Amino acid sequence: MGMDRIAGTAVIDGKRFAAELLEDIKLRVESARQRTGKVPGLAVVLVGSDPASAVYVGSKHRQTVAAGMHSFKYELATDTGQAELMALIGRLNVDPDVHGILVQLPLPAHLDAAAVIQEINPDKDVDGFHISNAGRLSTGQPALVPCTPLGCLMLLKDRLGQSLSGLHAVIIGKSNIVGKPMAQLLLAENCTVTIAHSRTKNTPALCRAADILVVAVGRPGLVRGDWIKPGAVVIDVGINRIEVDGKSRIVGDVAFEEAGHAAAITPVPGGVGPMTIACLLSNTLTAFCRLNAISAD
Numbered sequence: 001m002g003m004d005r006i007a008g009t010a011v012i013d014g015k016r017f018a019a020e021l022l023e024d025i026k027l028r029v030e031s032a033r034q035r036t037g038k039v040p041g042l043a044v045v046l047v048g049s050d051p052a053s054a055v056y057v058g059s060k061h062r063q064t065v066a067a068g069m070h071s072f073k074y075e076l077a078t079d080t081g082q083a084e085l086m087a088l089i090g091r092l093n094v095d096p097d098v099h100g101i102l103v104q105l106p107l108p109a110h111l112d113a114a115a116v117i118q119e120i121n122p123d124k125d126v127d128g129f130h131i132s133n134a135g136r137l138s139t140g141q142p143a144l145v146p147c148t149p150l151g152c153l154m155l156l157k158d159r160l161g162q163s164l165s166g167l168h169a170v171i172i173g174k175s176n177i178v179g180k181p182m183a184q185l186l187l188a189e190n191c192t193v194t195i196a197h198s199r200t201k202n203t204p205a206l207c208r209a210a211d212i213l214v215v216a217v218g219r220p221g222l223v224r225g226d227w228i229k230p231g232a233v234v235i236d237v238g239i240n241r242i243e244v245d246g247k248s249r250i251v252g253d254v255a256f257e258e259a260g261h262a263a264a265i266t267p268v269p270g271g272v273g274p275m276t277i278a279c280l281l282s283n284t285l286t287a288f289c290r291l292n293a294i295s296a297d
């Protein structure tokens with residue numbers, strides 16, 4: 001995978017990696033279609049009018065179609081009730097043309113997001129958020145894995161070679177959709193894993209010992225340059241929208257311009273974000289193949 005450099009640091013081109021992955025997925029979708037006569041279908045449910053969510057759902061729809069899959073988009077009003085949303089999921093669970101289901105997060109505050117996630121058939125849970133998939137991941141069983149951590153792992157393995165064994169990985173953030181599954185994935189790679197969070201007292205010191213640093217907090221520029229161990233690989237999951245000179249831009253959780261002594265770092269935008277969507281399509285193909293009892297190759 002191609003990488004540019006800032007000073008001595010390689011910039012990990014997640015956008016390019018994701019594009020290459022999507023080309024591979026497109027070929028595998030066509031192979032699956034030839035073998036089964038069916039096309040993988042992804043259902044995306046958007047509730048409300050959050051602008052960022054609308055951008056991401058639009059991108060998921062376009063890339064699903066570009067990969068040769070069927071995309072089913074459901075746009076529900078902000079005041080949609082819990083029962084109505086649960087009923088839609090129930091219909092999608094048994095729809096033979098739907099192999100992947102996701103409900104875009106965050107949901108409006110009146111909705112019980114945990115219950116919504118639990119309503120999804122685990123075999124169609126292409127976000128990998130269902131308790132069944134989270135439990136399978138934590139116990140080393142085959143599971144649908146959350147898209148962002150899966151994409152981060154792909155970038156790390158591409159950068160560090162296929163073995164991460166023995167490396168010290170520090171993850172800042174303990175969310176169910178990134179931090180916790182990221183820790184499980186790196187533990188499965190035989191990393192020594194530390195999870196730091198808002199109550200951790202010595203986060204900068206922990207980071208300075210990290211060979212791999214994954215930051216998933218949602219605070220712009222939280223990680224300063226002197227938190228980064230020389231030669232470390234930094235994965236910035238942050239997507240923070242800020243105003244600079246009256247213009248809106250997206251920045252990560254790491255002070256990118258201070259990370260010159262890292263061996264490599266993902267940019268924001270153009271790093272982890274595109275991998276999230278590529279891994280969603282990979283998960284949808286995986287779910288399709290399992291539901292149709294064929295190999296994913």
Ligand SMILES: Nc1nc2c(c(=O)[nH]1)N[C@@H](CN(C=O)c1ccc(C(=O)N[C@@H](CCC(=O)O)C(=O)O)cc1)CN2
Pocket residue numbers: 055056057102103104105106127147148239250268269270271272273274275276277
């Ligand atoms: N049901 C889910 N909801 C959310 C998830 C998820 O995995 N499943 N993750 C995030 C949002 N997200 C996907 O939904 C996502 C975020 C960012 C990107 C991305 O490509 N970002 C670009 C910049 C795009 C922009 O201009 O904002 C980049 O980083 O280069 C893709 C998907 C929360 N919700």
